[in-house]
Amino acid sequence: MTVSSPPVKLEKPPQNYLNWAFGIKSWLLTTDHKRIAILYLITVTLFFALGGLAASLVRFELITPQGDLMSADNYNKSFTLHGMLMVFFFLIPGIPAVMGNFLIPLMIGAKDLAFPRLNLASWYVFMVGGLFTMTVIVVGGVDTGWTFYTPYSSTYSNGAVILAALGIFAAGFASIFTAINFVVTIHKMRAPGLTWFRLPLFVWAHYATSIIILLGTPVLAITILMVGIERMFKIGIFDPALGGDPLLFQHLFWFYSHPAVYIMVLPSMGVISELITAFTRRRIFGYKAIALSSLAIALLGFLVWGHHMFVSGQSVYAGLVFSAITFMVAIPSAIKVFNWTATLFKGTISFTTPMLYALGFIGLFTIGGLTGLFLGAAAVDVHVTDTYFVVAHFHYVMVGATIMAYMGAIHFWWPKITGKLYNEGWGISSAIIIFVGFNLTFMPQFIMGYLGMPRRYYAYPDEFQIYHIASSAGAAILAFGYVLPLFYLLYSLFFGPKAGDNPWNAKGLEWTTASPPPHENFEETPIVTEEAYAYPVPQKAEVTSGA
Amino acid sequence: MTTEQHSTTHHVMPVRTYLIVFALLMVLLAATIGVAFLHLGPFNRIVALTIALAKAGLIMTYFMHLRYSSKLALVFAGMGFFWLVIMLLIGMGDYIARGTIPGTF
Ligand SMILES: [Cu+2]
Numbered sequence: 001m002t003v004s005s006p007p008v009k010l011e012k013p014p015q016n017y018l019n020w021a022f023g024i025k026s027w028l029l030t031t032d033h034k035r036i037a038i039l040y041l042i043t044v045t046l047f048f049a050l051g052g053l054a055a056s057l058v059r060f061e062l063i064t065p066q067g068d069l070m071s072a073d074n075y076n077k078s079f080t081l082h083g084m085l086m087v088f089f090f091l092i093p094g095i096p097a098v099m100g101n102f103l104i105p106l107m108i109g110a111k112d113l114a115f116p117r118l119n120l121a122s123w124y125v126f127m128v129g130g131l132f133t134m135t136v137i138v139v140g141g142v143d144t145g146w147t148f149y150t151p152y153s154s155t156y157s158n159g160a161v162i163l164a165a166l167g168i169f170a171a172g173f174a175s176i177f178t179a180i181n182f183v184v185t186i187h188k189m190r191a192p193g194l195t196w197f198r199l200p201l202f203v204w205a206h207y208a209t210s211i212i213i214l215l216g217t218p219v220l221a222i223t224i225l226m227v228g229i230e231r232m233f234k235i236g237i238f239d240p241a242l243g244g245d246p247l248l249f250q251h252l253f254w255f256y257s258h259p260a261v262y263i264m265v266l267p268s269m270g271v272i273s274e275l276i277t278a279f280t281r282r283r284i285f286g287y288k289a290i291a292l293s294s295l296a297i298a299l300l301g302f303l304v305w306g307h308h309m310f311v312s313g314q315s316v317y318a319g320l321v322f323s324a325i326t327f328m329v330a331i332p333s334a335i336k337v338f339n340w341t342a343t344l345f346k347g348t349i350s351f352t353t354p355m356l357y358a359l360g361f362i363g364l365f366t367i368g369g370l371t372g373l374f375l376g377a378a379a380v381d382v383h384v385t386d387t388y389f390v391v392a393h394f395h396y397v398m399v400g401a402t403i404m405a406y407m408g409a410i411h412f413w414w415p416k417i418t419g420k421l422y423n424e425g426w427g428i429s430s431a432i433i434i435f436v437g438f439n440l441t442f443m444p445q446f447i448m449g450y451l452g453m454p455r456r457y458y459a460y461p462d463e464f465q466i467y468h469i470a471s472s473a474g475a476a477i478l479a480f481g482y483v484l485p486l487f488y489l490l491y492s493l494f495f496g497p498k499a500g501d502n503p504w505n506a507k508g509l510e511w512t513t514a515s516p517p518p519h520e521n522f523e524e525t526p527i528v529t530e531e532a533y534a535y536p537v538p539q540k541a542e543v544t545s546g547a
Numbered sequence: 548m549t550t551e552q553h554s555t556t557h558h559v560m561p562v563r564t565y566l567i568v569f570a571l572l573m574v575l576l577a578a579t580i581g582v583a584f585l586h587l588g589p590f591n592r593i594v595a596l597t598i599a600l601a602k603a604g605l606i607m608t609y610f611m612h613l614r615y616s617s618k619l620a621l622v623f624a625g626m627g628f629f630w631l632v633i634m635l636l637i638g639m640g641d642y643i644a645r646g647t648i649p650g651t652f
Contacts (some may be wrong), residue, residue: 214627305636306641316644318640318645
């Protein structure tokens with residue numbers, strides 16, 4: 001974008017956001033969105049590791065039909081911790097707070113987010129939430145499951161429910177802060193010429209996500225607070241003995257938690273749109289349809305929560321309506337999948353690490369989405385409610401899709417974030433290992449769930465053992481696949497070759513600035529004159545004579 | 548739309564306005580408590596909810612400065628309200644229709 005005279009540049013060492021200031025204080029008190037993204041990256045990686053550890057305890061216990069590795073109580077605490085950490089401390093903040101934070105200002109040609117201090121505050125509030133959750137582990141854990149269903153959570157459970165609730169409350173506010181920042185930034189700080197329909201789809205997806213966060217998260221925060229209030233002061237809200245209604249909790253909880261799936265998946269979809277265009281070297285097929293389907297998901301996602309309550313005692317009429325709207329919400333997701341595959345058609349596809357993750361995303365998300373339709377059909381749902389079928393379904397959607405996109409994003413923008421290139425060979429192997437491990441872990445869960453294996457049990461009939469062994473073996477492969485990138489990415493940080501500004505030869509404003517970007521992102525504000533993904537239209541098959 | 552375009556200027560409200568609104572809120576609070584002692588049947592709930600709405604309205608217009616905000620901020624505030632309506636309306640759908648088919652939930 002900027003034309004600079006080369007000789008002058010050689011004089012001073014390149015200043016970027018990493019070497020712009022030094023010392024721990026320059027990181028902990030930074031208001032630079034790029035540094036805050038790095039802070040988030042480190043912390044969500046730690047929470048992911050802890051959540052993964054809890055998952056491996058669960059998978060170890062389930063290798064044998066008897067409950068032999070740990071007590072039933074500890075098993076309950078393990079899967080609760082796994083769910084809480086993964087959902088609220090990894091999947092929800094993962095892509096927005098790390099990749100969104102880093103990329104949105106770069107993608108729209110801004111110097112920073114609209115409220116840099118609010119951005120830092122978000123990380124601190126997140127850390128407070130994390131601290132509460134760590135304290136929960138120290139004081140003996142919580143056994144309600146990540147869903148905190150009443151009246152068990154508000155009356156009977158003797159775990160550290162209130163502490164856990166506070167942790168989630170805080171983490172929720174951290175994401176609200178991030179969402180406010182994104183909405184205002186996208187509205188107010190776009191570079192000249194960057195109209196709404198020229199925005200990268202990553203930005204559209206984060207805009208829709210932010211709206212969901214803003215409108216949904218307060219409901220979760222209040223609901224979880226009400227559980228605490230009922231527990232402490234015996235004020236009847238959910239407990240029938242006190243005049244409350246336990247189903248009210250499920251209504252309020254799922255009013256947030258179904259859209260929360262889209263908080264995880266929409267940013268992932270944004271990532272996939274970027275990856276697919278970059279590695280097929282084509283304009284995206286159906287730009288407007290993809291952009292607007294994000295908004296459609298944001299709205300429709302709020303109308304389907306009752307599909308989690310088909311067997312709860314909810315009115316059958318309400319169930320009917322929720323089931324019908326659930327089928328509708330599949331449409332905008334399908335629009336995206338079809339548009340991505342249409343983009344692949346006749347594209348010049350290169351199978352790089354990020355692209356493998358993107359293709360993996362499409363596969364896993366499609367399986368997860370379609371099994372969601374099974375569950376949205378009330379009659380089938382009655383059969384498989386609270387079985388491993390549900391567990392497998394939501395892991396495909398939330399984990400399979402989101403982690404594929406997260407890993408794809410980390411690899412795609414790693415050269416931009418660090419200025420270094422990682423080793424493609426290692427990258428490709430880890431992508432394949434993760435894909436294989438994931439399917440081996442969760443495919444058997446569909447089968448045993450359909451056969452009747454209930455979720456959240458630490459002992460089970462012998463006939464299910466073969467599936468559990470396959471699943472645990474898959475989890476081991478998956479864990480290996482997750483650990484691998486940690487090594488080669490860190491290695492590249494110190495010994496990797498320099499990346500250059502645009503190693504993928506990709507479109508997008510973030511690739512027009514230096515790698516790593518300077519503190520103020522751009523030397524001068526870029527002026528946008530073209531659509532997003534303006535890759536050259538491929539020529540008609542031409543006869544080329546050698547090189 | 549560019550960075551320079553700042554549609555909202557800071558509107559400074561006099562402290563007096565805040566105090567008047569605060570006093571109004573206190574009056575409404577007293578009314579809520581007072582009405583709780585009257586026995587109006589189903590109207591108790593209607594009156595209490597109306598007062599609550601009035602309070603929320605006052606807080607949003609004055610304390611949250613919506614009266615002097617840009618149209619965009621109004622749209623977002625309106626969206627928040629609309630989503631609340633979605634939650635209550637669809638949620639009530641369950642409560643109204645529960646147990647209407649004998650032998651089912
Ligand atoms: Cu749902």
